[in-house]
Amino acid sequence: MPVAPHTTAPREPGLQAWPAGMDRWQVPGRSARLLAVAAGEQIELIDLEGGQPGELLFFATDGTCRTDALAGGGRVIADVLDALDATADGVIEARAMLLEHGIALAGAQALAVFGPQGLPGAQVCFDCPLDGWVLLAVPGPLMAVDGQATTTPIELRRQARPGAGAGERTPPPPLAPPLQDIHIDPGTAHAYTVRAGEYIQVIDVQGRQCSDFQAFSLEALRQGRESCLDATITRTMLHRAYPQPGLPSKAFSRECEPLVELVQDTCGRHDAFATACHARYYDDAGYPGHVNCSDNFNRALAPYGVAPRLAWEALNFFFNTRVDASDAMVVDEPWSRPGDYVLLRALTDLVCVSSSCPDDIDPANGWQPTDIQVRVYAATSTFQPTFAIRMTPESIPQPTRQTAFHARTSALTRAFAEYRGFWLPAQYDTVGTLQEYWACRQAVAVMDLSPLRKFEITGPDAQALLQWCLTRDMRKLAIGQVVYTAICHPHGGVQDDGTVLRLGEHNFRLVCGEEATGLWLRQQAAEKGYRVWVRSSTDQMHNLAVQGPRSRELLDAILWTAPAHTPLSQLGWFRFVPARIGGFAGVPVVVSRTGYTGELGYEIFCHPRDAQAVWDAVWEAGRPLGLQPLGLHALDMLRIEAGLVFAAHEFDDGTDPFEAGIGFTVPIKSKDVDFVGREAMLQRQGHPRQVLAGLALEGNEAVHHGDGVYIGRARVGVVTSACYSPILQQSIALARLEPSAAAIGTAIEIGTLDGHQKRHPGQVVRFAHYDPDKTRVRA
Incomplete structure (x- = not known):
């Protein structure tokens, strides 16, 4: 029978997730939000990552505590804000608003919501019985770098009473008068x-x-x-x-x-x-x-x-x-x-x-x-310079932020670039990219890498979840060891890469690139029924990379490790150890022997409250050794020389680990359990559509990401990353090539303009271009 034409109904999660009459806020860990509400409005709280307690208080317009009217009772708390970070914007604003409206917290009743065993996405709703104020506090401890007691955000939603929010939205509150x-x-x-x-x-x-x-x-x-x-x-x-x-x-x-x-x-x-x-x-x-x-x-x-x-x-x-x-x-x-x-x-x-x-x-x-x-x-x-980052279309936008090291790095440069939601130095005004590069190759350099996402994976099924979601075999990861891994989609495409630190039998820390990776891990845990918590710790764990041939000498002079732990001088490649800056009572840190430069190097993880002290200690000890700060531009040169991959360049969700040059992260033969993408990679192993190769160019002109690689008129690949290598004194590139064109010594040309009118001759070479046997990182 004839049917009527179809309707146009695209899925628009970003627009539909925020219905008229609803306002949403994300209250960070150790912060708070005070919100005016009207009778009949609904308050909804969501424990986004699970295991995060909250404290909810309700006050009438006359300033009296009426939490009992909101939820039937609560416990008396002297001052719920005292347990939070006094410097957090939300706490400062809440105290100012409480004072303005004559609301006293002493003796107020608070309702405990959620708990340490709560599941991700748990929700509670309350109907406001009268006009007043709702205060949500998100308490939690200061996270120790060698612990995993992180504090995560709770989402707060206010929905207008039925009929009140059905019309068009009004402009948001002003940013200032x-x-x-x-x-x-x-x-x-x-x-x-x-x-x-x-x-x-x-x-x-x-x-x-x-x-x-x-x-x-x-x-x-x-x-x-x-x-x-x-x-x-x-x-x-x-x-x-x-x-x-x-x-x-x-x-x-x-x-x-x-x-x-x-x-x-x-x-x-x-x-x-x-x-x-x-x-x-x-x-x-x-x-x-x-x-x-x-x-x-x-x-x-x-x-x-x-x-x-x-x-x-x-x-x-x-x-x-x-x-x-x-x-x-x-x-x-x-x-x-x-x-x-x-x-x-x-x-x-x-x-x-x-x-x-x-x-x-x-x-x-x-x-x-x-x-x-x-x-x-x-x-x-x-107003701080920012732009919004959304993890998913439905997410509340998060402004770009400064890392805890910003007070030190901003004194050395004004050239900042956005990197994964934070501002990082692109280069240092008084140093310059080349000098930063040579410091890392010949002496020692320090770089802020705090935007890397950190997730604490804990619980009896922590290993099972990571065994399912990551390509590496987690059964072989010892406590105190680090492993580099790929994280793939079911079709085999790489969605992220990162390192995993094993802190205990059921305790892991994932350091990766994408905020969405944590969301995906939680979704997989829910689908598989694993008893595990995946909680973000990025805001409570910032980190420096100290890289270069004199990095061990620098850190050995300032780090103290307990007698039961491995001293830094004996720390092996891809191992980590808790330590302290300056002695037994010094600033606590975790130091891993990892890096992204192809040199001997380490990463230092610390709580943001200690970041400036850590920077100062590294800076003072490093200056006699030739220490220089390192920006993003110099880091890119270093990692290309070292053949290290970068998201959206060497890999994306259309390339599997073998095509991205990180096939060593997929131990299909020895990892005899199923994991996400295994079936797809079994079919592709040994038959890659493309392979990652190194290219060396004959001239000194630059080529760029996205330029085509040709043999004659045929395009046989694409440049993924390129730079002029100061130490090799030639232009080099990484490229994904057809397997038939990837043999070492194959003559190729990189095409610019339309790919045919200008060609840069070169050949396929062994990569990494610099220190291909990794003798320096293993030194």
Whole structure:
């Protein structure tokens, strides 16, 4: 029988996971959140990782403790905030709000929620009986580096009473007291002035709504010149030869003057590919007379003496366009969620104009234009540079953060780059990438690697879970030993790599790259019914890498190990030991003989509270030995020379461990139990589609990740990583090649331009390029 056409129903977890009327917060371990609630609202708590106790208190508007009205009773606590981190933002804000509203914690009743044996994802819900305040505290111990008593976050949700939250969302609370608070209705635009140093926040209130932005130098306008933002000049000044999604760190005018700089961005997907929408676009699409941003700009800017234009150039906030494989521009719905925003800082006095785009004839605004909010904040406001990181589309965005070593590294450089949600030095201003590199090869270097994700895997089924989820055989991992492993999908593709430390019979620590790996491990544990807890400890365990031929000499001078533990001078490769800085009563650390440079080296793990003391001890002991700080740029050169793989370069979910050059992590013959991806890898073992190989180039010109590798006209592979090797004095690369083209000595060419018009000759060589037998790391 004939059937009706299908509906369009894409799965949109990022948009649907946050229904109207719901607000969500993630309360970190050892922190708190005080929240105003109304009668009839529902409070929901979720123990995200399991095993995390919480304390919930409820206060009426008159300041009296009414936890009994919320849940029927509780226990008296002197001051629940005393057990938390007094320096945490949430604790500071909660104390200030309690004082402001006359709420005393002494003698208040708290309701204990969850517990140390709770399962990941456990939930409890409460209905608010009256208007008041809810206080959630997430207590826990200071984690010892050789222990695993970590404190993890609890998610707090507030759902409006039935009928109250069914309408459209309202703008989120201001970041600070605003100087201007401008609401822009759908299909309109508004012009406003901003003084130098002030901040401009452009907010997507409902989600998936574009906002064009343009800014003029106020001084140039007074002199009769229209000096406004220019995308071509901006890309040129920032060495971005092609428009890319995202935002520039600064945006420049046609006179090459920087007008605004990016401070915060919670969306991460914008563009400056094309103009703001204009009348001709709608005319040619068959919608003559359609309202458009360019005409709206003209009307809004007329009072400032700005001449009208048929089509305005603009920064297109939240606009999701890209260039496809055939170099055509395509558009899809924005990535922005409700409340996402961009925060800019004015670098001179400006006239700005913002729109709420009226486009309803394509997906640009999700087919339904909504409103935009613009707020201007005083120059005296303080905002840390951040942009949002979401582990999954449903996750609450987490801002990029500073590591516990930032106070020391920021005194040596301003060149920071985002790395896995943290700011890390790309290079050091007073040293330079080459000097950093040579320090590691010839003496000793220190690097902050705190963003690496750490997970504590504990419980009677801890080994079983890791045996199932990791490629290595966990039965062979002794206490005190470290092993490098791959973590694969069922189809054999690599989703992450990392090292595993065995702290006890049922106690492991995974140090890896992806936050999502912890979520995946918990999902696997639930599906298999394993009794195990996977709890994140990244925020309670920061780490330095101390690498280079004199690293042992440096650390041996400052580390004390207990008589029952292996002294550092005797610590074997891929072993770790608890130690202390400076003696029996010194700062506790865990030291592993591991690294990512191809040199003798170690990693030092410590609690963030001790980070500066650890840095200072390493710095003082290392200076006579030629110690230098090491940034990301130099590290990349070192690891390419050493043939060490990097996510999204040598491996991704489309490459298995054999194709990624880490087939040694898959002991299929000796690991006689099933594990994720084993069947797929059994079929591929010995028959890889591609293999990782080393390339040496004849010239000194650079090649790059993604360049094709050719034999004649045939493309036989792709460059995954490349650099000029200072110690080998030649350009080198890692590449995935067809197996038939991977024999050592095979002559190849790397193609640039279109792959055929310019070729760089080279040959396949043994890798690692530097110290292929790893004699230096084993020294």
